[in-house]
Every structure is written in C-alpha cells, then in structure tokens.
Amino acid sequence: MAQRRDDRYTFDGLPLNPVEPGTSLLVTGPVLSGAREMGLRLLCSSDADGGTVLIATDSDATTMLEDFERHGGVLDRDRVRVIDCAQESGDLPEDSVSTVNTPADLTGIGIEYSGQYESTYASGYTRVRTGIITLTPLLVYSDDVRAVYRFLNTITGRVGTADGLGVCVLDPNAHEEQVVESVARFFDGRVDVRADQGALDLRVAGLRDQPTNWTPVGAGT
Amino acid sequence: MSDSPTVLCAQPDADERAETADALGDAGLAVEGVGSLDTLTTALDRSVDCVVTAFDLPDGDGFDVVDAVRSVNPACVVILYTEHAPSDLPRGGPEQVVEYVPRTVPESRERLADVAAMAAAEVTQAAYPIPETETERLAAVQRYDIDQLAATDAFDRLTALMASHFDIDVAFVGLMDEHEERFVACEGANWRTLSREDTICTHTILSDETMVVEDTHEDPRFAAVDALKQLNIRSYAGVRITDEEGNAVGAVCCTDGEPRRYTQTELDDLQRFADEVEEQLLLRRRLQGGS
Known part of the structure; x- marks a missing residue:
C-alpha cells in the first residue's frame, strides 16, 4: 500500500488534485454514462488505513462490489462495506453488508451506515471514504425532501468531523433544478461529469486548485 | 455558565450513565445525565447541543427521545448509544435520522465521546441546508x-x-x-x-x-x-x-x-x-x- 505524503485524499488516475480531509463531493452527470463510474473511482483508496463504506441504492451489494472492483477498488470485507437498500438482495450473510428494505427508510440507512462506519474504524481503517450511489432513489422515495436534507446533514457531518471523504452521485436530469441546487449546498464541491463519444470529461466547482473547465479524465494531472 | 458544548445523556442504569458521563466529560463536554424519557423531556431546551441516548428507557425508546428532542430543538444532534445491532432496532420514521454508536465496538464509550464531541461542536441534523458562514x-x-x-x-x-x-x-x-x-x-x-x-x-x-x-x-x-x-x-x-x-x-x-x-x-x-x-x-x- 502507498505511503501518504500528507493527510489529503488523492485520486489515482483522475485529473484531480488531492482534497482536504472532511471534504464531501457531489458528483453530477448521467448516471449510466459516467457519473456512477466517477463516483466509484473517487471512492477507491490506496492508503494502508483507507476504508470505504458504500450506500448502494441503485443496485444490490453484489453488483455494487463488482462495479467497485472493476473501477479499481480492492475488495477486502474489513475495509469495504456496503449498505444495500436497492430492494433486490438475496441472502447476504457477510457482516460487511447490511440491508435496509427500502430507500425510503432514511433512518435505517443512517443507522446501518454509522454501524458499518464504526466497524470499519474499529478494524483500523480510519480514513473512510463514504459513497452514496446514487441519491436519486432516496429523493424519489421521500415524501418530504426535508428528510433527505436531514440525512445529508448527518452523513456529511460525520464525514466532516471524522476527516473522511464523502462522494454522492446524482443525475441532475432526474430531478427538478431547484432540488439539485438545494442538494448541492450540502457539499463542499461539485464534480460534473459528461461522456463525449465514450470518453469521460470532468470539471469541478467549489474547490480550489481543481480543474474548472472540462478536462479529459484520462489526462491525469 | 460553561462554554463547553452541552450534552444530555439518557441511560436508565445509574452506574452506566455515570461512566458514560465521565467519558463525555473527559472529551470536554458539559454533561447532564437523565434516567428516563420523562426526565430528559424536562431537561431539554434549545441550549442543548447533543443528546446521547440508550435505546431502551423505562418509559419509551430511542425514537421517542428523537421525537422529544426534535419538538424542542429540531436541528439538535441525537446519538443512539446501544448494544442493539441496527437490524434489531424497529424501523424509525424518515424524520428520525440519527447518529448511532454501537456499544459492541471496542472502547465504545471513548468512541462515543469522540463522535459526541465532534457532533456537538460542528454538526447539525437540521432538515435544511446551512449557509457556509x-x-x-x-x-x-x-x-x-x-x-x-x-x-x-x-x-x-x-x-x-x-x-x-x-x-x-x-x-x-x-x-x-x-x-x-x-x-x-x-x-x-x-x-x-x-x-x-x-x-x-x-x-x-x-x-x-x-x-x-x-x-x-x-x-x-x-x-x-x-x-x-x-x-x-x-x-x-x-x-x-x-x-x-x-x-x-x-x-x-x-x-x-x-x-x-x-x-x-x-x-x-x-x-x-x-x-x-x-x-x-x-x-x-x-x-x-x-x-
């Protein structure tokens, strides 16, 4: 595993500079054409003490872990944990996977997330990257968007105070513009993603020392 | 009056409550201990920064605590501190999002104190976006x-x-x-x-x-x-x-x-x-x- 030069979170293979501990990022773009992939790539950690907790809402835990591995994640059940709320799960006997019956159960998701976070932390993986892949089902299943606001304050609060990294994927075309703008306010920065003839571009808003113009993902920094 | 963040700690067992209060106090928090939902409700006001609660209280459960806290101080952070695994807890309402620290992790009181200290100082469970400044x-x-x-x-x-x-x-x-x-x-x-x-x-x-x-x-x-x-x-x-x-x-x-x-x-x-x-x-x- 790589030795860190400082405490900032790095992103191997992406044209992004390191970000400060406690940062939460909103990744926006077409989910099936880049945003989901980008979210998973941001969650890959090469740190010896790095862990990942994934809140999977758009696919079951098995699919999510396969996708995570395909995009560079290392599957180790002590350091990679999943809260599966996609309503598609079969038997999931592993301690590293929790299930919540519906994306509407924000309280259950939050408690399971904290539980998995604590387990990751107790295993010695104290630099935890948290992913919400994706936020859309949570918004769609909530009768009142304020419940999602409270959930986001709680998750980003834990990320911020525990010096973690938060990544939340959202397809802006799936929601009213006002809702997307409101959601963006819970995050320190926004990574926009687009696919151009199969190649991904990204740009960043809200964070210093990051590419603000569309930048090919393969270019590196 | 103390400048330390104020935490209400609700645990029914007096000895356990005292030990938890000590751990929270060591983290620089001003702690008031209560043994029931009723006494917690009496002690609640808007100066409370964080509530730590067991799930099982003699006159209610952790979600009753969340409701009581939110009715007085909607943005206050509530932390469930319980031996129950998440899957053993009843389903809460969508407005009852809380923090959770399991008592089953090693040195759980110290871990609780870390989470409570950070939460009380910097975090909100508000149901609205907060301005940066x-x-x-x-x-x-x-x-x-x-x-x-x-x-x-x-x-x-x-x-x-x-x-x-x-x-x-x-x-x-x-x-x-x-x-x-x-x-x-x-x-x-x-x-x-x-x-x-x-x-x-x-x-x-x-x-x-x-x-x-x-x-x-x-x-x-x-x-x-x-x-x-x-x-x-x-x-x-x-x-x-x-x-x-x-x-x-x-x-x-x-x-x-x-x-x-x-x-x-x-x-x-x-x-x-x-x-x-x-x-x-x-x-x-x-x-x-x-x-």
Missing part, C-alpha cells in the same frame, strides 16, 4: 434587538406599502436566527415566528438572487410543508437582507394564497424595498448602540 451569520443576527425592531413603525409602513404595491396577501421582514425566523414586521397576518425548517426564507438567505416560488404545491422543496399550507402561502418572492459585512441576516418577502408570477419590474421593486430595509436595519442597530 452560519456561525458568523448567527453572530450578526444576534447584534439586532428583534423585539425593539418589531416595535418600530418604519418596518410596518414598508410592509404595508409592499402589500399594497404588489397586491398580495402578506408582506414581511424576517430575521433568521438559529432555530426560527422571527418577524420584525408582517402586514396582512399576525406571524411572530416560524420554525426554520418550515420557512422558504431559509433557502432565500443562501443566495443573493431573488427567490421566487410561483406555486408551492408544484415545488418539490415545499409541497410537503404543512406549515405553508396552514399559513396559506401558495406563492412567494423574497430577497435576502445582509449586514454591512455581507452576512445574510434575513429576508424581505411577499406571499399570497394563490399561485403568482412576478414581472422583472416587480422583482426590481422588491429589491428596492429590501435595500431600504437593509439601510433601516443598519441605522437602527447603530442607534441601539450595536455599532
């Missing part, structure tokens, strides 16, 4: 004597003029404190305060752009807010007001019981009313001696 913003709001401002005729005259000019039901000037919007003047209704999570203005203060909601029933941010229905707010236009340092202290707003659009000329006029309110607020704060 909230601490400075709240300090700016506290420099205004809202009761004295509410007794000032100038704001009543301005809001009366607004209601007439825009032909709307209600015009108001509100300042947004930590928990609620407090109305300095309100023409067309007798509103004094409104819980922050129920206001549209909590969104208005986030941006220097005029906030227009043509139909609250069609806006997913507000369609489920019962308080807006009860106050007959179907449409809204608001401009944030700032102090001389740029802190968003409140908003100047129009509401109506019917869906409504605003022309650019009307929005320009609303901005002028807001500019006037800003000047009046600044002058009156200086007259109050708040500099």
